[in-house]
Amino acid sequence: MTMRTPPEIGGMGHSVPRKEDPRFLQGKGNYVDDVKLPGMLHLDIVRSPLAHARITSINAEKALAIPGVLAVITGKDLEQYNLAWMPTLMSDLQMVLPVDTVKFDGQEVAAVLATDRYTAADGVSAVEVEYEPLEPVVNPFRALEADSPIVREDKEEKTNHIWHWEAGDRSSTDRAFSRSAVTVKEDIYIPRIHVSSIETCGCVAQWDAVQEKLTVWMTTQAPHAIRTVIALVAGHLGLAEHKIRVISPDIGGGFGGKVPVYPGYVLAIAASFLTGHPVKWVEDRMENLMADSFARDYHIAAEVAARQDGTMEALRIKTVADHGYTDAACNPSQFPAGLFHICTGSYDFKDAFVEVDGVYTNKPPGGIAYRCSFRVTEAVYAVERMADIVAHQLNIDPAEFRMKNFVKPESFPYRSVLGWEYDSGDYQGALERAMEIIDYPALRREQAERRDRGELMGIGISSFTEIVGAGPSRHFDILGIKMFDSADIRIHPTGKAIARFGTKSQGQGHETTYAQIIAEELGIPASDITVEEGDTDTAPYGLGTYASRSTPTAGAAAAVASRKILDKARTIASYLLDVSEEDLEWEPGKFSVRGAPDRARTIQEIAFAAYTDHPLGMEAGLEAHSSYDPPNLTYPFGSYICAVDIDKGTGEVKIRRFVAVDDCGNVINPMIVEGQVHGGLTMGLAPALLEEMVYDENGNNLTGTFMDYLLPTAVETPVWETDRTVTPSPHHPLGAKGIGESATVGAPAAIANAVVDALWHLGVRNIDIPITSAKVWQALRDAGVDE
Amino acid sequence: MTTEASQPAMVSIRVTLNGTEQEASVEPRLLLVHFIRETLNLTGTHIGCDTTHCGACTILLDGTPVKSCTIFAVQADGREITTVEGLAAGGVLHPIQAAFTEEHGLQCGFCTPGMMLTGVAFLENNPDPSEAEIRRAISGNLCRCTGYVNIIKAYQSAAAKLRERGA
Known part of the structure; x- marks a missing residue:
């Protein structure tokens, strides 16, 4: 990419060192648990040991006898304030604390308020709760049976079926299947996983009874939306929106897990409101794993209809989605199954039909929190696995098969049969590049040789299409609030600047990249620009950072606001230089007179004049705001190729090479983009080989610590080989697309495809992720391989 | 047990933290990570898992990396602790x-x-x-x-x- 600015300006395309780093490197970050206020109390939570039970009694006597334990709060207490239930972002209801029944293992049952965290924990173990066990509903298919126990007795309709959602044309798709030469069907389960950011969730709530103002330091990716939710839920108690300040300080990783409103937040706020003391609640890892938002849990039945020559014609998908006891996914409200209908992926299907049924079970709620834009991983995984299965079944090389079926570069903007308009792409180019880097033909030759020697080697491809940057306001809202995002930029008299945004970085480096966008547009050095986010009292309203939306929305707003500033700067320059605006030429950092380059004013001189010597009738100052409503989503894409070796004796899968070619359009900071891809790939590896939330038949969570829920360490993580192609977005002001989640979305299928590719000749068609050594070992034994 | 836990005998300990001697009276059950973060107010050491898996709380105890979430503050008595705040010297990064x-x-x-x-x-x-x-x-x-x-x-x-x- 050609750069318009020199390194000292640090606009687009420069690997500018991160402004965030000095404080993080020296232990001077400010995360929620670092907030310490005078008189601060600590809140800890009593949790249910059963997945489904009626609470017969809660006895707080012993807990209250402990010196330092100030209160034990139950659902009955909250009920008096109409706070026992709260709405989810999907307009369902979630318990803050239960009044009569608990619905999952680990659910909040009561809260203990104490003078310090140890005493609060003592209080938790001294609260005596008696339960009458009820039959738990663990399997979503069982949940749909007529005689299944009902998870949500509180609802009028006695059913565990939450909603049915569909997209596409059922009858034309059925017709395509009935006339097709080849049809392939596979059941694919994408298990429940958990983001497990290294920082857990928590908050410090401070109710100031004199100012009548609530301040909450909170681990949230969406501070503005959360403030609105608090005002809507607790407005009846006097918490008006202008009297609520949500501060999202440094966040130790989010990945979607810090979008929802958890009961702990509400309890801390309520406790501060009632006591007048600041209250801290920070969950521990087990609470985080057992109760916080999960992702996936999609039971997918996928079918592809194809011609004998390998042309895919139609896609039909039926999915049962296990949502836990309430629908608390954080999807845009018109999309209960997220953007799952991106499932035709990179391929030019002529017919498609997809349907999802959401189901209640006795598990914690959530659904989309794992570094993924609203069910896109599920969609990509399904279509990429199916593409490989069809290719193998027809004995066509999977790379050749993809090339044949790709949406062609000349077809963009491309309207998919399920209704999306892809902005730009060159799928063939990305796959060719990946094949070149890994030397695909040589790898296939090696595979054949090894197979002749009885060795198991596999090659897997995933050519994914992402869909991010929610979103255009005509379709995208959260609780009715349109999903725009915003930038406020102020240029100070000395030419330095401050810019504030409605998003919130959790490690993505916004303080650096947003400054680079403004540097690109105005020629002010990125080092002269302060970026702030996360304080609802000072930052402009925006919907926050998730679903790879920051660059597509707030990044675009930074460009648009900068251009407004540039317009005013041009007028001032014309006044200062006494020439018409048409006679001015702009290069990043200064306006000069056409034909007389010595007559010029720098942006810094213009900024000073904006406060000291501006044209009569013009408002003083140099600042602008943009609330950017994107005209379309952006569609990053890429092709990944993975080569694995499988140990026949142990079933162990070893990733030998993994080449990732990503295309996120124009790049703001290549160093940061590469870092995002590395992290995303590792969070793609994780569910492919290691991570799964496991429940036993009684609904007990068996994966409540990092001993059982296996995050990849540096030992399991392979060397990631990355590269890029650049296909700018035609509608984004900077031609950028977003990159945070591409790799998480694309990687699992490449790994699974590689494993199945190694085993296909033995009759293995599918192994559900996580592909553990035990599963592979069993598949090998089932295929009669014993070594 | 709860009464015992809530009225513990306090123990006096002395540590050298990033080169400076510190003395404090602590509960025997106080974890080293909480001692560092909450008693001594150095919040650069983080807590990620409580079970010795994640290493966010790693500090150096007499030069050896230790996960401070699974060691008691009293076990650090008389020893030298280095945290992230002690890495840079004289304004120069390590x-x-x-x-x-x-x-x-x-x-x-x-x-x-x-x-x-x-x-x-x-x-x-x-x-x-x-x-x-x-x-x-x-x-x-x-x-x-x-x-x-x-x-x-x-x-x-x-x-x-x-x-x-x-x-």
């Missing part, structure tokens, strides 16, 4: 800090202090490690953001810087 920012070895910053302290001790004992040795050395420190790629590069770069400094 080579491993410089390497982490140069190689983009950090994103959210939460695992970074522990990751760097593990590195300081590791590189002292192994000044020119292989990539595989580095991977093993940091396998007790979890990072969810970086995929470890640039952390490994930062270790390699810090090793080179330290070798140069020692030469």
Whole structure:
């Protein structure tokens, strides 16, 4: 990419060192648990040991006898304030604390308020709760049976079926299947996983009874939306929106897990409101794993209809989605199954039909929190696995098969049969590049040789299409609030600047990249620009950072606001230089007179004049705001190729090479983009080989610590080989697309495809992720391989 | 038991924290990480898992990396503690800090202090490690953001810087 600015300006395309780093490197970050206020109390939570039970009694006597334990709060207490239930972002209801029944293992049952965290924990173990066990509903298919126990007795309709959602044309798709030469069907389960950011969730709530103002330091990716939710839920108690300040300080990783409103937040706020003391609640890892938002849990039945020559014609998908006891996914409200209908992926299907049924079970709620834009991983995984299965079944090389079926570069903007308009792409180019880097033909030759020697080697491809940057306001809202995002930029008299945004970085480096966008547009050095986010009292309203939306929305707003500033700067320059605006030429950092380059004013001189010597009738100052409503989503894409070796004796899968070619359009900071891809790939590896939330038949969570829920360490993580192609977005002001989640979305299928590719000749068609050594070992034994 | 726990005998301990002597009276059950974060108010040491898996709370105890969430403060009595706040000297970053920012070895910053302290001790004992040795050395420190790629590069770069400094 050609750069318009020199390194000292640090606009687009420069690997500018991160402004965030000095404080993080020296232990001077400010995360929620670092907030310490005078008189601060600590809140800890009593949790249910059963997945489904009626609470017969809660006895707080012993807990209250402990010196330092100030209160034990139950659902009955909250009920008096109409706070026992709260709405989810999907307009369902979630318990803050239960009044009569608990619905999952680990659910909040009561809260203990104490003078310090140890005493609060003592209080938790001294609260005596008696339960009458009820039959738990663990399997979503069982949940749909007529005689299944009902998870949500509180609802009028006695059913565990939450909603049915569909997209596409059922009858034309059925017709395509009935006339097709080849049809392939596979059941694919994408298990429940958990983001497990290294920082857990928590908050410090401070109710100031004199100012009548609530301040909450909170681990949230969406501070503005959360403030609105608090005002809507607790407005009846006097918490008006202008009297609520949500501060999202440094966040130790989010990945979607810090979008929802958890009961702990509400309890801390309520406790501060009632006591007048600041209250801290920070969950521990087990609470985080057992109760916080999960992702996936999609039971997918996928079918592809194809011609004998390998042309895919139609896609039909039926999915049962296990949502836990309430629908608390954080999807845009018109999309209960997220953007799952991106499932035709990179391929030019002529017919498609997809349907999802959401189901209640006795598990914690959530659904989309794992570094993924609203069910896109599920969609990509399904279509990429199916593409490989069809290719193998027809004995066509999977790379050749993809090339044949790709949406062609000349077809963009491309309207998919399920209704999306892809902005730009060159799928063939990305796959060719990946094949070149890994030397695909040589790898296939090696595979054949090894197979002749009885060795198991596999090659897997995933050519994914992402869909991010929610979103255009005509379709995208959260609780009715349109999903725009915003930038406020102020240029100070000395030419330095401050810019504030409605998003919130959790490690993505916004303080650096947003400054680079403004540097690109105005020629002010990125080092002269302060970026702030996360304080609802000072930052402009925006919907926050998730679903790879920051660059597509707030990044675009930074460009648009900068251009407004540039317009005013041009007028001032014309006044200062006494020439018409048409006679001015702009290069990043200064306006000069056409034909007389010595007559010029720098942006810094213009900024000073904006406060000291501006044209009569013009408002003083140099600042602008943009609330950017994107005209379309952006569609990053890429092709990944993975080569694995499988140990026949142990079933162990070893990733030998993994080449990732990503295309996120124009790049703001290549160093940061590469870092995002590395992290995303590792969070793609994780569910492919290691991570799964496991429940036993009684609904007990068996994966409540990092001993059982296996995050990849540096030992399991392979060397990631990355590269890029650049296909700018035609509608984004900077031609950028977003990159945070591409790799998480694309990687699992490449790994699974590689494993199945190694085993296909033995009759293995599918192994559900996580592909553990035990599963592979069993598949090998089932295929009669014993070594 | 709860009465015992809520009225514990306090124990007086003395530690050297980042070169400065500190004395405090603590509950016997107080974890070292809480002692550092809440009694001594140095919040650069983080808590990620409570079970010794993630390594966010790694500090150096007499020069050896220790996960401070599974050791009591009283066990540190009379010993030397180094936390992330003690790495830079005289306003100059430690080579491993410089390497982490140069190689983009950090994103959210939460695992970074522990990751760097593990590195300081590791590189002292192994000044020119292989990539595989580095991977093993940091396998007790979890990072969810970086995929470890640039952390490994930062270790390699810090090793080179330290070798140069020692030469």
